[in-house]
Amino acid sequence: MIISDIQRFCMHDGPGVRTTVFFKGCPLRCKWCHNPETQSYQKELLFYKEKCIGCGICKACDKETCIVCGACAKNCPTGAREVAGRECTARELYDQIQKDVAFYGKKGGVTFSGGECMTQIEPLAEVLKMCKEKGIHTVVDTAGYVPFGNFEKVMPYTDLFLYDIKLFNPEKHQKYTGVSNKLILENLKKLFSVGVKIWVRIPIIPSVNDNIDEMRKIKEFLDECGTPEKIELLPYHPMGESKSQALGKTPHLFEIPDSEKMKSLKEIFE
Amino acid sequence: MDFFAVNGKRPIRLCEETRKFAFDSLNHKYGLETWSTPAVSMDDYKGFQNLSPLQKYDAVIERISKTAPIRICDGEKISGSATLGMAISHNIPADFGGKPVFSSSISHLTIDFETVIKKGVNHIQKQAEDALKKYKGTEKEPFIQSCIHCLQCMKMWHERYLEQLKNKPEYRANYENLKNVPFEPAKNFYEAVQSIWFTFAFVRLCGNWPGIGRIDWLLGDYLEKDLADGMLTLDEAREILAHFFIKGCEWVKGGNYGSGDAQHYQNILLAGVDENGKEVTNTVTYLVLDILEELGISDFPTTVRINKNTDKKLLKRIAEVIRYGGGVVAVYNEDLIIDSLTDYGYELKEARKFANDGCWEIQIPGKTFFTYIPFDSLQILQQRTFDNYGTKVCFADFESLYDAFVNDLRSEVEEIIATRNASRFIYTAVPTKEWKWAPDMPCTVVSLFEQGCIEKGHSYLEGGPVYNVASPHIGGLPDVVNSLYAIKKLVFDERKVSFAEMMRLLKNNWEDNETLRQYALNKYSYFGNDNDEVDIIAKNIISDFSDICDNLESGYKTPAGISTFGRQLDWSELRMATPYGKKAHNVLAGNFSPTPGTDKEGATAIIKSYCKADLKRTVSGAALDIKLLPSSVNGENGVEAISSLIKGFVTLGGHFMQLDIADTGLLKKAQKHPEEYQNLSVRVSGWNARFVTLNREWQNMIIAQTGSDL
Numbered sequence: 001m002i003i004s005d006i007q008r009f010c011m012h013d014g015p016g017v018r019t020t021v022f023f024k025g026c027p028l029r030c031k032w033c034h035n036p037e038t039q040s041y042q043k044e045l046l047f048y049k050e051k052c053i054g055c056g057i058c059k060a061c062d063k064e065t066c067i068v069c070g071a072c073a074k075n076c077p078t079g080a081r082e083v084a085g086r087e088c089t090a091r092e093l094y095d096q097i098q099k100d101v102a103f104y105g106k107k108g109g110v111t112f113s114g115g116e117c118m119t120q121i122e123p124l125a126e127v128l129k130m131c132k133e134k135g136i137h138t139v140v141d142t143a144g145y146v147p148f149g150n151f152e153k154v155m156p157y158t159d160l161f162l163y164d165i166k167l168f169n170p171e172k173h174q175k176y177t178g179v180s181n182k183l184i185l186e187n188l189k190k191l192f193s194v195g196v197k198i199w200v201r202i203p204i205i206p207s208v209n210d211n212i213d214e215m216r217k218i219k220e221f222l223d224e225c226g227t228p229e230k231i232e233l234l235p236y237h238p239m240g241e242s243k244s245q246a247l248g249k250t251p252h253l254f255e256i257p258d259s260e261k262m263k264s265l266k267e268i269f270e
Numbered sequence: 271m272d273f274f275a276v277n278g279k280r281p282i283r284l285c286e287e288t289r290k291f292a293f294d295s296l297n298h299k300y301g302l303e304t305w306s307t308p309a310v311s312m313d314d315y316k317g318f319q320n321l322s323p324l325q326k327y328d329a330v331i332e333r334i335s336k337t338a339p340i341r342i343c344d345g346e347k348i349s350g351s352a353t354l355g356m357a358i359s360h361n362i363p364a365d366f367g368g369k370p371v372f373s374s375s376i377s378h379l380t381i382d383f384e385t386v387i388k389k390g391v392n393h394i395q396k397q398a399e400d401a402l403k404k405y406k407g408t409e410k411e412p413f414i415q416s417c418i419h420c421l422q423c424m425k426m427w428h429e430r431y432l433e434q435l436k437n438k439p440e441y442r443a444n445y446e447n448l449k450n451v452p453f454e455p456a457k458n459f460y461e462a463v464q465s466i467w468f469t470f471a472f473v474r475l476c477g478n479w480p481g482i483g484r485i486d487w488l489l490g491d492y493l494e495k496d497l498a499d500g501m502l503t504l505d506e507a508r509e510i511l512a513h514f515f516i517k518g519c520e521w522v523k524g525g526n527y528g529s530g531d532a533q534h535y536q537n538i539l540l541a542g543v544d545e546n547g548k549e550v551t552n553t554v555t556y557l558v559l560d561i562l563e564e565l566g567i568s569d570f571p572t573t574v575r576i577n578k579n580t581d582k583k584l585l586k587r588i589a590e591v592i593r594y595g596g597g598v599v600a601v602y603n604e605d606l607i608i609d610s611l612t613d614y615g616y617e618l619k620e621a622r623k624f625a626n627d628g629c630w631e632i633q634i635p636g637k638t639f640f641t642y643i644p645f646d647s648l649q650i651l652q653q654r655t656f657d658n659y660g661t662k663v664c665f666a667d668f669e670s671l672y673d674a675f676v677n678d679l680r681s682e683v684e685e686i687i688a689t690r691n692a693s694r695f696i697y698t699a700v701p702t703k704e705w706k707w708a709p710d711m712p713c714t715v716v717s718l719f720e721q722g723c724i725e726k727g728h729s730y731l732e733g734g735p736v737y738n739v740a741s742p743h744i745g746g747l748p749d750v751v752n753s754l755y756a757i758k759k760l761v762f763d764e765r766k767v768s769f770a771e772m773m774r775l776l777k778n779n780w781e782d783n784e785t786l787r788q789y790a791l792n793k794y795s796y797f798g799n800d801n802d803e804v805d806i807i808a809k810n811i812i813s814d815f816s817d818i819c820d821n822l823e824s825g826y827k828t829p830a831g832i833s834t835f836g837r838q839l840d841w842s843e844l845r846m847a848t849p850y851g852k853k854a855h856n857v858l859a860g861n862f863s864p865t866p867g868t869d870k871e872g873a874t875a876i877i878k879s880y881c882k883a884d885l886k887r888t889v890s891g892a893a894l895d896i897k898l899l900p901s902s903v904n905g906e907n908g909v910e911a912i913s914s915l916i917k918g919f920v921t922l923g924g925h926f927m928q929l930d931i932a933d934t935g936l937l938k939k940a941q942k943h944p945e946e947y948q949n950l951s952v953r954v955s956g957w958n959a960r961f962v963t964l965n966r967e968w969q970n971m972i973i974a975q976t977g978s979d980l
């Protein structure tokens with residue numbers, strides 16, 4: 001499998017203290033993506049201009065001819081050049097995850113995120129199983145745009161799903177994420193019907209979905225199909241900006257929702 | 271009337287009057303008043319100059335007791351105030367000819383409050399009278415006479431308070447409560463609190479900075495009994511105890527001075543087992559946490575003893591209090607510390623009583639003379655092992671470099687202890703190493719409350735206490751570890767540079783090879799990132815250093831400890847460039863925490879790196895400071911995060927950890943607008959300080975140690 005990063009002591013990806021694994025590759029292209037380096041399934045070269053001291057050691061190639069061999073990043077002394085993406089086995093991943101076992105307690109554990117971890121389903125299922133066998137609490141963070149069969153594969157080893165709903169309006173969904181939300185909503189419905197634990201998470205993006213109408217529709221949909229254990233509204237933040245630039249992409253920036261706004265939207269779900 | 275919190279809004283449980291009292295105290299009302307009456311004058315004392323030091327001391331204590339201003343604060347529930355300003359700056363508050371009579375006073379100890387509340391000060395008086403019979407006519411007699419004299423002085427001071435209170439009908443309860451204590455045993459909770467406070471205030475009035483120790487262990491039984499008998503309600507008890515904490519802020523006076531204003535070593539311990547192994551945690555434990563949570567008082571650095579069986583409820587409470595920021599509550603891993611003390615040779619029952627000195631150095635309270643001897647191991651590496659990056663040094667491999675460093679460390683520690691021994695001991699038979707303690711500065715008041723002194727007829731500074739400890743504290747340890755690791759990688763493993771060239775580069779402060787410097791700085795994962803290859807170097811040094819300490823020849827116990835307490839600031843002037851890419855004069859690692867900027871994997875990785883060493887060997891202590899961002903401990907999950915870190919810390923074998931909630935943005939704002947952040951406190955390095963009372967250098971250091979909240 002290919003992953004982009006492993007972060008320890010994460011407090012916002014499920015209950016307790018968690019290690020979050022970012023899988024690389026995602027079928028969606030959300031305009032606000034804060035992990036732009038996880039979209040492609042290929043390794044990518046990131047170049048942080050502000051860190052470069054112009055030493056020339058990297059002897060880097062042109063963007064067009066770059067085959068992401070990683071040689072420049074390996075030699076770059078400042079970390080200005082960095083390769084996003086590394087292949088690893090389920091075993092290797094597990095070894096990293098178990099490093100913080102002493103801190104997980106009963107609630108905490110591992111969260112598989114991304115990117116879309118559910119699109120690398122075989123290795124995901126394998127590492128989930130390993131964690132489960134060792135009693136580590138497991139969370140899968142997904143946008144749900146995968147065949148339902150994928151959920152069936154991981155369900156036995158997953159304690160909790162973090163399920164993103166970005167927009168209810170189908171046209172807007174297509175426009176802002178690049179895909180339709182039909183499959184996403186259907187999958188969620190089915191997932192509820194099999195009775196697994198779900199937290200629904202909604203990123204709040206000003207001018208995209210930060211309106212009462214959108215939230216009401218999502219709420220109505222949820223009322224219809226099941227009860228998530230929790231609904232989290234996550235305010236947009238521009239943390240993807242520097243990574244986006246480092247990838248040579250033009251970041252799409254939004255405003256940061258203010259706390260009043262967040263509060264009023266949250267109330268809809270209370 | 272808000273009490274400052276970095277995160278969230280503090281709850282309200284205390285009555286308005288008490289909150290007002292706290293607010294005024296924290297905002298310098300009594301501190302400034304104290305500062306305005308700095309000392310008693312001995313100018314008109316006939317023949318003062320011709321007195322012996324001990325006679326001078328006795329005269330000074332008498333004058334202080336007779337003439338120090340009496341202060342009764344509006345609505346206070348307990349009485350006694352240390353009202354002389356020179357005590358705030360660690361001195362005995364007495365002048366002669368415009369100069370202080372003495373040069374210093376005593377701190378770094380927790381005195382014996384157990385005897386005070388359970389047996390009363392009169393018991394100590396009786397002990398002194400017995401000792402007088404025994405030592406009459408010997409060279410010990412003057413000290414014992416001084417003990418009896420100082421106890422009389424304490425009584426005079428007590429009388430003055432009773433007199434004042436008696437005439438004020440609204441302080442009737444205070445008067446009744448103070449009548450009996452601290453001279454007789456306390457009969458109930460209220461008296462017990464007053465007894466501790468009055469004794470504490472007297473010792474402080476005379477210039478000393480004692481710690482409080484295990485307050486819940488001292489007071490718990492009294493409170494449980496009063497609650498059961500219906501003598502007192504829980505709310506009443508909380509108010510009484512709150513006044514204790516508020517009165518402890520009577521030296522808070524604002525202003526900038528170095529390491530801050532909230533550090534008079536008034537340390538408190540909570541929870542843990544008693545001498546029989548029974549858990550102490552009781553109602554008082556929770557009341558203290560209530561008070562700290564509500565008022566955010568940072569003047570009593572509080573540490574909770576956590577063990578494998580610590581109640582979840584207590585852990586949760588600690589996490590809740592920590593979350594407001596201010597770094598008020600830290601934790602000990604009690605299981606490890608008790609093992610560490612028994613391995614070192616203390617009886618199990620004694621070990622279980624442990625408290626600390628003023629920051630976090632372990633001691634058996636009420637019976638230990640304690641001092642620590644700090645030194646900079648990075649300078650040893652740079653100046654001795656690398657001969658100031660000279661051209662003659664050369665090492666063929668990492669092992670020989672490591673051995674050379676440990677040898678240099680050994681000689682340095684041996685030299686330090688030998689010098690110290692020479693100044694504190696008189697050797698009566700040199701080859702057989704017989705010695706006696708050299709005479710020292712008078713310190714009778716403190717000696718009264720340290721077991722051993724009266725019995726032996728020796729003062730606190732002259733070998734009186736049951737245990738005498740001088741602990742070598744290694745500083746700059748993470749920087750040495752990182753330096754050795756960088757050389758291992760760059761020179762020996764990867765051969766990126768020759769050893770000689772490395773020395774040359776460092777001598778030149780990396781001026782002519784920025785590329786390699788960047789490489790060293792960015793390409794390796796240093797101490798604090800859960801990287802076994804580097805953490806094992808720390809583990810080995812600690813083990814070797816502890817061996818060195820255990821084998822020292824000295825009149826003291828010399829247990830190992832790891833600390834800097836902010837000395838990384840002073841040391842920075844003498845430090846040269848480091849192999850891991852830091853330039854000369856940078857402010858580097860504090861205590862046993864990672865060097866700022868090198869920890870990239872977060873709090874759990876820091877704790878893991880720290881815990882890999884056998885910290886049972888650092889008997890005096892090994893402090894880990896962790897700063898968490900407010901955003902990582904927000905919400906319900908924040909409490910979970912903090913308790914998980916504490917639990918992991920205990921499971922993995924940590925020693926002492928202080929968690930602080932801070933972010934650079936906030937600290938920078940406070941630097942700009944100090945008036946708005948008077949009560950933003952930060953855990954500095956074993957103690958707390960109000961951030962705005964730190965000087966610029968200290969503030970900058972704290973900011974550098976704190977992560978940024980994106």
Ligand code: SF4
Pocket residue numbers: 045059060061062065066067068069070071072073
């Ligand atoms: S990653 Fe390899 S191919 Fe791409 S720029 Fe660097 S050296 Fe050239």
Ligand code: SF4
Pocket residue numbers: 051052053054055056057058059060075076077078079080081
């Ligand atoms: S090696 Fe790194 S720092 Fe040097 S020129 Fe290349 S990108 Fe810049």
